[in-house]
Amino acid sequence: MTQATADLTDADHTQGEPREFLTFTLGNEEYGIDILCVQEIRGYDGVTRLPGAPAHIKGVxxxxxTIVPVVDLRIRFQLGNATYDALTVMVVLNVGDRIVGVVVDSVSDVAALAEDQIRPNPDLEGAVDPRFVTGIGTLDGRMLILLDIEGLMASAEMGLAGSEAA
Incomplete structure (x- = not known):
């Protein structure tokens, strides 16, 4: 079993059982996050901006x-200016002991990936810190960047109160 596959195996999933990921787009790329972290999907509404917050924290x-911080992943991953339109959605996550909203360009679907459909994370530098990429999923000719959304949201770089040092 590869390290990426080992990272994706936990007590909630038995070996060999497909994992489900919510897939979404940011720019031209598709990403996936563990469906077990998703609380709900909502249309993007305006937020209350917080003075002095990093640009990727849109507000609350x-x-x-429940007052929920909202993070724009397009801005956090330095993928250009975010455009908010009818397709823009907020995925409400339950990560660790907190609720966080993440703004994405659009939600695609829920994809079930077997172990053999998940490849190790390539050693590349980019806008997404490799510490938060658990692997690359392949599905029907599509490639999904699989994120460790819990680790990302808990990282000090995210700038959310209560984040741990990375």
Whole structure:
């Protein structure tokens, strides 16, 4: 078993059982995050901007009485200016002990990937820190960049209160 596949195997999944990922786009690339982290998918509404927050933290929203920070992954990954339109969505995540919203260009679908469809993360430098890429998924000719969304949201670079040092 490769390291990327080992990273994707946890107590919630038995070996050989496909893992499900919510797939979404940022620019021209498709990404995947573990479906178990997804609480809900919402249309993108305006947020309350926080003074002094990093550019990728769009602000906060009130979701059923919970104040939720909202991160724009396009800005965080330095993929150019974000355009907010009818397809822009916010994926509400339950990561660690917090709820976080992430803005993405569009949500594609839920993809089930078997172990043999997940390749190790290539050793490349880029906008996405390789520490937060668990592998590359292949599905019907598509390539999905599989993110460790929990690690990313907990990283000090994210700038969210309560983030751990990376």
């Amino acid at each position: 929203v009130n979701i059923r009485g």
